[in-house]
Amino acid sequence: MLKLTNIHKSFGDLKVLKGVDLEIKQGEVKAIIGPSGTGKSTLLRCINYLEKPDEGKIMIDQLDLDAKTITKQEIYKLRKSTAMVFQSFNLFKNKTALENIIESLVLIKKIDKRSAIEMGMDILRKVGLEDKRNVYPSKLSGGQQQRISIGRALAVNPKVILFDEPTSSLDPELVGEVLELIKKLAKENMTMVIVTHEMSFAKDVADKILFMDDGKILQEGTPEEILLSPTSPRITKFISRLSS
Amino acid sequence: MFNQRKGIAIVGLMIVVLLTQLGCTGSTGAAEGDVEDAVVEGVVEEVDEEEQEKIVVGTSGEYYPWAFQKDGVLQGFEIDVWNEIAKRNNLEISFETSRFSGLIGMLDTGRIDTIAHQMSITEERKEKYNFTEPYAYSYYDFAVRSDNTMESLDDLIGKSVGCWQGGNGERTLRAINDEHNLNLDIRTYDGVPIEQEVELGRLDASWQGEVKTLATIEKNNLDLKLLDIKLVFETNAYPFVKGSEKDALREDISKTIRDMHQDGTLSNFSKKWFDLDTTVKP
Amino acid sequence: MSFDIQFAIRLIPLMLQYLQVTVILSIFTMVIGLTIAFVIALITDAKIKILSPLLKVYVSFFRGTPLLAQLFLLYFGLAQVFPVLIKLSAFNAALIVLSLNSAAFMSEAIRGAIMSVEKGQMEACLSIGMTYWQSMRRIILPQAIRTAVPALSNSFINIVKSSSLAYTIGVTEMMAMAQMEAASSYRYLEAFVVIILVYWLIISVLGHMQNKLELRLNEY
Numbered sequence: 128m129l130k131l132t133n134i135h136k137s138f139g140d141l142k143v144l145k146g147v148d149l150e151i152k153q154g155e156v157k158a159i160i161g162p163s164g165t166g167k168s169t170l171l172r173c174i175n176y177l178e179k180p181d182e183g184k185i186m187i188d189q190l191d192l193d194a195k196t197i198t199k200q201e202i203y204k205l206r207k208s209t210a211m212v213f214q215s216f217n218l219f220k221n222k223t224a225l226e227n228i229i230e231s232l233v234l235i236k237k238i239d240k241r242s243a244i245e246m247g248m249d250i251l252r253k254v255g256l257e258d259k260r261n262v263y264p265s266k267l268s269g270g271q272q273q274r275i276s277i278g279r280a281l282a283v284n285p286k287v288i289l290f291d292e293p294t295s296s297l298d299p300e301l302v303g304e305v306l307e308l309i310k311k312l313a314k315e316n317m318t319m320v321i322v323t324h325e326m327s328f329a330k331d332v333a334d335k336i337l338f339m340d341d342g343k344i345l346q347e348g349t350p351e352e353i354l355l356s357p358t359s360p361r362i363t364k365f366i367s368r369l370s371s
Numbered sequence: 372m373f374n375q376r377k378g379i380a381i382v383g384l385m386i387v388v389l390l391t392q393l394g395c396t397g398s399t400g401a402a403e404g405d406v407e408d409a410v411v412e413g414v415v416e417e418v419d420e421e422e423q424e425k426i427v428v429g430t431s432g433e434y435y436p437w438a439f440q441k442d443g444v445l446q447g448f449e450i451d452v453w454n455e456i457a458k459r460n461n462l463e464i465s466f467e468t469s470r471f472s473g474l475i476g477m478l479d480t481g482r483i484d485t486i487a488h489q490m491s492i493t494e495e496r497k498e499k500y501n502f503t504e505p506y507a508y509s510y511y512d513f514a515v516r517s518d519n520t521m522e523s524l525d526d527l528i529g530k531s532v533g534c535w536q537g538g539n540g541e542r543t544l545r546a547i548n549d550e551h552n553l554n555l556d557i558r559t560y561d562g563v564p565i566e567q568e569v570e571l572g573r574l575d576a577s578w579q580g581e582v583k584t585l586a587t588i589e590k591n592n593l594d595l596k597l598l599d600i601k602l603v604f605e606t607n608a609y610p611f612v613k614g615s616e617k618d619a620l621r622e623d624i625s626k627t628i629r630d631m632h633q634d635g636t637l638s639n640f641s642k643k644w645f646d647l648d649t650t651v652k653p
Numbered sequence: 654m655s656f657d658i659q660f661a662i663r664l665i666p667l668m669l670q671y672l673q674v675t676v677i678l679s680i681f682t683m684v685i686g687l688t689i690a691f692v693i694a695l696i697t698d699a700k701i702k703i704l705s706p707l708l709k710v711y712v713s714f715f716r717g718t719p720l721l722a723q724l725f726l727l728y729f730g731l732a733q734v735f736p737v738l739i740k741l742s743a744f745n746a747a748l749i750v751l752s753l754n755s756a757a758f759m760s761e762a763i764r765g766a767i768m769s770v771e772k773g774q775m776e777a778c779l780s781i782g783m784t785y786w787q788s789m790r791r792i793i794l795p796q797a798i799r800t801a802v803p804a805l806s807n808s809f810i811n812i813v814k815s816s817s818l819a820y821t822i823g824v825t826e827m828m829a830m831a832q833m834e835a836a837s838s839y840r841y842l843e844a845f846v847v848i849i850l851v852y853w854l855i856i857s858v859l860g861h862m863q864n865k866l867e868l869r870l871n872e873y
Contacts, residue, residue: 177776203782211780217773221795221873231781234791263873275775283781432829433836442835445668468833469743469823476729480863481739562832591839598701 128153134183143169145342154316166342167322171289175209177200177313195305210280214292215271225260228278250278270301290321405614423463429483432468433562436586446492448644449487459627472561484617491539491605500610504625509651511603514595530575531556533565542577544604582649661843674826679813686750690759715757724750730824749817762804766797797868806863
């Protein structure tokens with residue numbers, strides 16, 4: 128359903144992605160782990176073109192996009208099929224919880240306001256925050272903000288949701304509610320790519336774990352394969368440090 | 372949080388008001404000074420059957436008693452003279468007030484037709500402007516505090532002297548300074564009470580038209596005296612830019628000024644404002 | 654010389670009569686200047702080719718030269734080269750120069766405010782499929798305006814105060830009135846005490862309005 132081929136990306140002289148291939152099937156959950164600065168987030172951001180890859184192909188559904196020839200219109204189409212959940216939530220500060228969710232419905236999908244609000248309320252119920260509909264982000268806890276932000280991603284009705292370290296900037300006691308919500312989505316067969324540091328969570332929720340190092344995918348496999356039979360000493364080292 | 376339609380409506384409204392404004396602000400009737408008055412005048416004038424030629428006279432409104440504004444009314448010797456000229460020549464007159472230093476620029480760019488600000492005929496100015504018949508004659512003189520012991524030009528050496536910026540006063544003062552090696556500290560002002568600067572002791576002396584100084588001293592009971600060093604004598608007339616449209620009126624205006632000299636109108640105005648006759652050649 | 658209270662009181666209705674010129678000039682300047690400022694800020698922020706370096710020069714010119722010089726350049730200087738400008742009334746010349754000048758300052762305030770909005774806000778907009786301009790209009794500018802209000806209020810206050818410079822090219826407004834009344838009566842103390850109080854009052858009212866506006870914008 129989503130297929131990346133040979134993605135390259137440099138920032139100036141620094142090569143961040145050195146030819147990444149990745150394929151995700153409908154309903155699959157893949158977690159990306161690896162040391163900091165190895166291009167995990169960049170890879171994710173390339174998938175919905177917040178970063179433009181220097182080279183490589185992205186195929187999603189009927190779209191077949193080549194970095195060399197992509198047009199603005201194609202980028203907008205790509206973004207309608209993908210949604211992003213950010214580490215620091217990035218909720219629209221001047222919009223209430225509900226307004227954050229329905230923004231894309233009204234503006235992009237051109238759904239009339241009343242139906243949009245109904246759909247928005249459904250989503251708020253799904254993330255368990257219907258009582259916060261008129262609250263501005265600044266009045267919400269980090270966990271609540273991240274759940275609204277997942278709701279905003281759901282409203283796009285994307286083929287795939289991209290999570291960029293969704294719990295990294297949360298206080299420990301707030302991590303649980305967000306992970307629970309993601310697990311719930313996984314059960315509903317939502318296709319997801321999750322960059323995370325939470326090994327145990329990755330093990331729980333992901334069908335496959337990808338280990339990234341130095342701009343490449345070093346190993347891809349089930350959680351068991353990665354944890355029990357790592358193919359590289361770098362992976363062993365990384366995992367042992369996490370569990371210690 | 373911000374209502375867009377309302378915003379657009381407000382901006383739209385302002386643009387409409389502005390455009391109306393553009394149409395109406397030709398020359399503000401400075402005598403009344405009010406924008407609305409000017410608009411009303413404009414309407415009345417259109418109804419007038421006889422087409423009156425317009426003339427716009429520039430002055431400063433802070434040059435007592437030649438041209439000044441008091442209680443919102445522009446008045447003074449120059450204003451009386453020009454209202455009389457307009458009456459006798461069937462001209463529709465309006466006054467524009469500005470800083471003195473701005474008046475020359477306004478004259479050169481055609482925004483005003485002439486200047487009523489005790490302007491004197493000089494060789495330099497004659498290159499650019501045609502002057503009317505002279506209407507007044509004045510000496511320039513130094514004024515100092517009454518308790519000052521200065522008497523002659525030599526006493527002024529190294530002293531600070533104030534004059535009007537860009538006027539004949541400044542030009543002549545610089546010439547005197549050079550000629551007599553006075554080493555003066557010349558300070559130029561525009562719209563500043565030079566006489567008060569002398570009285571307060573911030574200036575040692577002022578240099579301006581004798582009539583103007585005398586009138587100001589008397590009106591405000593200033594503790595000043597004139598030094599009676601009358602090195603400069605100037606002839607006041609109204610300038611018109613050579614080749615300008617209104618220059619054609621100059622002959623008629625000159626004739627009116629000659630008439631007003633003869634029938635005593637100018638002398639009367641002068642006595643009214645200065646308590647002396649500055650309109651006869653000494 | 655003592656303070657002539659009666660003279661001062663007599664000046665007040667005269668001041669108010671000319672207050673409208675000051676107010677109209679200031680409000681029009683603010684509306685036009687703010688509109689231009691937004692256009693400049695958006696073009697500069699979007700880094701539109703050719704235009705945005707040109708506008709940088711514009712901003713640098715109007716910020717880097719005295720307002721009075723700009724006023725004289727347009728009203729007297731350029732009028733000698735372009736005769737069509739002679740038809741421009743002093744009021745409109747002042748309006749144009751004040752607007753262009755204040756736009757330069759306000760565009761910087763707006764640009765700074767736009768840049769102060771977290772980068773993540775724009776990314777979030779783009780990630781759900783909004784275009785650059787949609788993001789600006791719906792999310793970035795509303796947040797930026799809140800940051801910009803104090804600076805823009807300062808600009809407006811400056812406009813009110815600098816509108817008195819229009820007198821130098823012959824616009825009779827409040828300051829001109831005070832100057833002329835003072836010169837003709839030699840009562841500088843009274844005239845300037847009154848005018849300073851009137852300006853102070855206007856600016857205080859503006860300050861009060863600014864506080865109210867900020868409270869309203871601070872709901873989120």
